[in-house]
Amino acid sequence: xxxxxxSTEQVPAVSGIGPAQAxxxxxxxxxxxxxxxxxxxxxxxxxxxxxxxxxxxxxxPAIGTLAAFATFAVGFIARPLGGIIFGxxxxxxxxxxxxxxxxxxxxxxxxxxxxxxxxxQIGVLAPILLVLLRIIQGVAMGGEWGGAVLIxxxxxxxxxxxxxxxxxxxxxxxxxxLATVAFLALTSLSAESFGSWGWRLPFLASAILILIxxxxxxxxxxTPEMLKAIQSKTSKRVPLxxxxxxxxxxxxxxxxxxxxxxxxxxxxxxxxxxxxxxxLGYSRAEFLQVITVALVAQVFIQPLGxxxxxxxxxxxxxxxMLVPEIVLLPFMFTMISTGNIILAMLGMVLATIPTCMYYAxxxxxxxxxxxxxxxxxxxxxxxxxxxxxxxxxxxFLSQMLLNVSGSIWAVVCLGIGYVVLSLxxxxxxxxxxxxxxxxxxxxxxxx
Numbered sequence: 012x013x014x015x016x017x018s019t020e021q022v023p024a025v026s027g028i029g030p031a032q033a034x035x036x037x038x039x040x041x042x043x044x045x046x047x048x049x050x051x052x053x054x055x056x057x058x059x060x061x062x063x064x065x066x067x068x069x070x071x072p073a074i075g076t077l078a079a080f081a082t083f084a085v086g087f088i089a090r091p092l093g094g095i096i097f098g099x100x101x102x103x104x105x106x107x108x109x110x111x112x113x114x115x116x117x118x119x120x121x122x123x124x125x126x127x128x129x130x131x132q133i134g135v136l137a138p139i140l141l142v143l144l145r146i147i148q149g150v151a152m153g154g155e156w157g158g159a160v161l162i163x164x165x166x167x168x169x170x171x172x173x174x175x176x177x178x179x180x181x182x183x184x185x186x187x188x189l190a191t192v193a194f195l196a197l198t199s200l201s202a203e204s205f206g207s208w209g210w211r212l213p214f215l216a217s218a219i220l221i222l223i224x225x226x227x228x229x230x231x232x233x234t235p236e237m238l239k240a241i242q243s244k245t246s247k248r249v250p251l252x253x254x255x256x257x258x259x260x261x262x263x264x265x266x267x268x269x270x271x272x273x274x275x276x277x278x279x280x281x282x283x284x285x286x287x288x289x290x291l292g293y294s295r296a297e298f299l300q301v302i303t304v305a306l307v308a309q310v311f312i313q314p315l316g317x318x319x320x321x322x323x324x325x326x327x328x329x330x331x332m333l334v335p336e337i338v339l340l341p342f343m344f345t346m347i348s349t350g351n352i353i354l355a356m357l358g359m360v361l362a363t364i365p366t367c368m369y370y371a372x373x374x375x376x377x378x379x380x381x382x383x384x385x386x387x388x389x390x391x392x393x394x395x396x397x398x399x400x401x402x403x404x405x406x407f408l409s410q411m412l413l414n415v416s417g418s419i420w421a422v423v424c425l426g427i428g429y430v431v432l433s434l435x436x437x438x439x440x441x442x443x444x445x446x447x448x449x450x451x452x453x454x455x456x457x458x
Contacts, residue, residue, distance in 0.1 A: 036166035037178035039231045040159040043114055044182025045189070046217075046224040047155045050121040051086065051148060052190035053213045055277065055406075058083040059285040060194065060295060061210045065129040066138045073414060076285055080407040082142050083281065086149035087403020093153020094391030095251055101158050101387035102250040105233045105241070106165070109387075110158035114228065117151035118221030120144045125214025157391030160374040165234035165383070170321070173375030177317035180371050184313055187280065188306035191299055198296035240384045250388040254381075258389060261380050261443070265393035266400075267436030268377075271333060272370035273394075273402040274429045278422065279305070279343065279359065282409040286419070287347055287355070297352050305359040309367040316368025317375065325376065326441045329369065333434045336365040340426045344419050369433075380440070401429065 062082065063075030070078055093113070101109040123144045130137045159179040167175035193213040200209040254262060280302050287293040287301075320328040339362040346358025374390075381389035405425075412421040 030168065033166045033168055033175065036231055036234070037163045037175050039227050040163040040179040041181050041185075042227045043110060043224050044155065044159045044179050045186045046182075046220045047114060047117050047152060047159075048183045048186025049189045049193075049220060050117050050186075050217050051152050052187045053121070053193060053217075054086065054124065054145065054148065055083055055281040056190055056194050056284070057210055057213075059281050059406075060288075061206055062141070064206065065131075065210075066141055068130050072289065073410075076289070077407065077410055077414075078138075080281070080285075080410060082138070082145050084403040084407050085142055086145040086152070087399045089146045089149030089399075090153035090395040090403075091392060091399050093150035093155075094157060094395035095153075095388070096150065097154025098157055098388030098391040099250055101154070101161070101391075102240075102385055105237050106158045106161050106387065107228070107231060107233050110155060110162065111225065111228050113151045113155040113158065114221060114224050117148060117155065118217055120147035120151065121214050121217040123147075125211040125217070153391065153395045156394055157387045160378055160390060161237075161387055162231065162234060164375060164378040165236040167375075172379060173325075173372055174317045174321045176373075176375030176378055177314050177371040180317075180374050181310070181313060183276075183370070184306055184309040184367065187276070188303065188310060191280075191303050191306060195296065195299040195303060198294075198299065236383045250385040251392070253385050254389055254392060258381065258385070261440070262389065262393045262396070264436045264440045264443070265377050265380060265390070266397040268433050268440055269373060269394050269397035270401045270436075271336070271366055271430045271433035272373050273398050274405045275336070275340070275366050275426055277402055277405040278409055278426050278429075279362065282406040282422070283344075283347065283359075285406070285410065286413065291348065291350055293350070293352070293355075298355070301347075301352060301355045301359050304356045305363045308360045309363050312364055313367040313371045316371035319368065320372040320375070325372070326438060328372065329434070329437050329441070332365050332369040332372070333430055333437075334365075336362065336430045337427055339365060340430070341420075341423050344423055348419065366430075376437075376440075405429075 058079040059076070063070070063072070063077075063079035066082075067075045067078040097109050097113055124141065127140055127144065128137055156179070159182070160176055163175045163178045164172045190213065193216070194210075197205055197209045197212065284298055284302065287298040288295055293301075316328070316332055319331070339358075343358035343362035346354040349355070373394075377390045377393060378386065408425060409422045412425060413419060415421075
């Protein structure tokens, strides 16, 4: 089914969606985002371990790492562009074919990185091509997230939008876990083999995963809310203009609310991996094990955040999720600083719990802040602006703060700042007139 003929389909009543159809949509969102996040995260792991040496060999190790993290950040800077482009098509013509396009775009760029010659082979053209492929990854990821969230939430049963939105969010830790395990499996290679060809294998394996994701997404139908918007002709010629005219305050607050959910991941994994292996004496295999254990914990714990927010007042749930992170983040870095792998695992797992539970709630909350005909653009711009400004720069800023101050506590303060910003913005959003509570039912504000 093409995007343009979506309006010819019969529009089912939202209340008539069966549980099996809703689950199928949730699973499709989960599988697709898992694959896209795997592609996006393997770049982050590679940038911490090897890209600086291969593509910026003339720089010192610290500067080379900064340069690799800068190319990592470029993918995030491109994400708002992807959110605008694919949000436009997703709001105008439908969610399904838009997310199929983003999946193919991401896969092509990722395989391209795996085939890319290094600086030693083609000189300065190598980092230029690396940046271009990372930009394509960013554009694809910028369009992917919003569409996957809406496929899950717009099929969701009444009063379960936050819970079903967590299907799309679950792709992030699972994709990150797969990316980390992929590189962990390569630690048995010699440094020479890993640097010459081993690091390429996760990128090339993406081709197989993309085919799986494509098969799953071709099986789903267009969301009923989108079909209804198309047939009622409520879709706007340029959804972004309506967002900027009438919803800019919600976009800014939503972006602020996203910050902790996305930025701390890269402080705890991408930056911490580089710091621990370069400055603290952990081997690559040891600290990848630390991250792997934390990600396994996240996979199982994260959905509990959406479940909690579906059962109690959302504001209260948000407070319970975010406030503990202010204590647990310093605890994590203290435990890593001991050089003891068991203590590092303990610190990483405990610091992961609050923000991963919060991350699970984000999709369902944001999806209820915008009307259907501009929803893809609204949530994509909000989320991707936050990732571009805060998440993509988190490893770079963390490394820079460490280089300048010589102390990990400067990085800790940066992370706590992310938490406070998100807590304030989310609480303001949940008291604003754009938020009407779960599935359109008004909520009474907590005292």
